[in-house]
Amino acid sequence: MNDKRPLMIALDFQEQKQVEQFLTYFPNEKLYVKVGMELFYAEGLNIIHYLKEQGHNIFLDLKLHDIPNTVKQGMKSLARLGVDLVNVHAAGGRKMMEGAIEGLEAGTEAGSKRPLCIAVTQLTSTSEAVMQNELLIPEKLDDVVIKYARLAHESGLDGVVCSTHEVERIGREVSPSFITVTPGIRMKDDAANDQTRIATPDLARCLGSTAIVVGRSITAQADPYEAYIRVKSSWEGIQ
């Protein structure tokens, strides 16, 4: 990651017009933005080209999860977009994750760097009770996250998406250089909404997250720039 510990803003909007309006609050900032399924399914490749033209770094969050060959070929197509970061679900298994890397390498132009690829371990909206009772995984949640992270590491991925609460163990038990991207970030008084494993930016820094992903605590605020500065200050330890 060129910015060592990025603050990634989740552009969870329905259309490009809303993105353009949001970005008017940041006239002089080169941001690290995340495009997820809401925006990508609505706007497609145009939104990626637009954000690249503006000079922003892009995490294209489509969470691929399919048979190994489909993910490999899908990643080959995504590599051509020139985004910085993509992801898969670790639950797809070793062969699928290896396929993701093969696809990214095959689709990246000679001489260019392939996009980084990270695996979602357990969604930050998932609680241990839901994982055990609905996904029928009868283990402790952080043990599952560690096992998935180890599998992602062995499969050649660059890191994982996890909650801040699992970051320290991943550094100790998987690899200190494995990237940990942590969503579920809230300022102290913000509503959790659908997230369950949450933390403040300050705690994410203290626990060692490589990057935080922040959506509604910035995008749904009356003054997004002011909210961004508050989140950034907390993340960078400038109180």
Ligand SMILES: O=C(O)c1cc(=O)[nH]c(=O)n1[C@@H]1O[C@H](COP(=O)(O)O)[C@@H](O)[C@H]1O
């Ligand atoms: O892969 C992700 O980005 C992701 C994984 C995860 O476990 N939890 C999670 O919230 N996310 C994404 O991070 C963003 C969080 O948004 P807010 O809850 O509004 O901050 C959303 O765009 C989610 O899709």
